[in-house]
Amino acid sequence: MISEITLLERKRTRGLIGSLLGYMVWLLPVLANSLNDGRLWQLTGWGAVISGLGGLVWTFYLIRMVQLSLAVRKKRKLVNALNNEYYQLIRLKSFMVGFWVLIGVSTILLGLSQWIQLNIEFVLLTFLFTGVVTTLISYLIFEKE
Numbered sequence: 001m002i003s004e005i006t007l008l009e010r011k012r013t014r015g016l017i018g019s020l021l022g023y024m025v026w027l028l029p030v031l032a033n034s035l036n037d038g039r040l041w042q043l044t045g046w047g048a049v050i051s052g053l054g055g056l057v058w059t060f061y062l063i064r065m066v067q068l069s070l071a072v073r074k075k076r077k078l079v080n081a082l083n084n085e086y087y088q089l090i091r092l093k094s095f096m097v098g099f100w101v102l103i104g105v106s107t108i109l110l111g112l113s114q115w116i117q118l119n120i121e122f123v124l125l126t127f128l129f130t131g132v133v134t135t136l137i138s139y140l141i142f143e144k145e
Contacts (some may be wrong), residue, residue: 002089004078005078005081005082008068008072008078008082009082011068012065012068012082013140013143015061015064015068016065016136016139016140017062017067017140018057018060018063018064019058019061019065020059020133020136020137020140021054021057022054022055022056022057022058022059022060023054023058023132023133023136024054024129024133025050025053025054025057026050026051026055026057026058027051027054027125027128027129028050028051028054028129029047029048029050029051029054030047030125031122031125031126031129032047033047033126034119034121034122035119035122066121070075078111087143090142090143091139093138093142094096094135094136094138094139094142095135097133097134097135097138098132098134098135098138101130101131101134102117102130102134104125104128104129105127105130106127109126
């Protein structure tokens with residue numbers, strides 16, 4: 001029999017993976033469109049459909065995570081077990097990884113800008129995408145250890 005804490009940890013991991021995939025599918029077509037010197041509002045065709053579906057997946061998992069957090073908040077023992085020092089350290093480490101990856105990406109883009117004219121939308125979307133994705137992936141990796 002699986003304990004309630006293990007079940008909630010699995011739900012949290014599933015929610016993070018779903019959010020990560022939804023966010024990536026949502027933002028990748030937008031990022032690709034900005035590479036072509038297109039504007040955000042010019043995203044059309046399959047790119048818009050794929051991006052919209054990714055946004056819906058991300059929204060679904062966001063709602064599920066909020067529901068999970070509201071359900072857990074009612075049980076103090078579960079809150080303490082799911083937010084112990086170990087998970088707080090994992091969150092801190094994953095934010096540190098995200099920060100340093102963003103510093104690296106900004107350095108690379110700054111170096112590229114000496115030779116290539118970079119679109120500001122592309123740069124900002126790259127920062128958004130890289131910051132969120134690397135932080136979530138590093139959290140999932142650290143959680144497995």
